[in-house]
Amino acid sequence: MIKCPTCGIFNTNRDYCENCNTLISNDKKIELKIAAIKQEQIDEAIHHIENPGVAERLKKHPNALYRTVGWILYSVSAVVSIIGAGLAWAIAMVAAG
Structure with missing residues (x-):
């Protein structure tokens, strides 16, 4: 028996409240949070691949001067x-003694 925090109805063995359709299952909440975190990591990796830094963009430029500046x-x-x-x-070694 799980009590819905929104409407106060008691539900048995359900992920969502049968009255107001609010998510009440803790396992389902954790599962959704993990999926959201994984999607954020995927989006961050895609952004990093699609938007390289200035040096990376210059290294692939068609102009030789810009490529040289990029490599530098x-x-x-x-x-x-x-x-x-x-x-x-070196600082860690000195601090360690």
């Missing part, structure tokens, strides 16, 4: 990331 930006961002990771590792 890509290389600079990679080098900065490597240096930042190295500094974080």
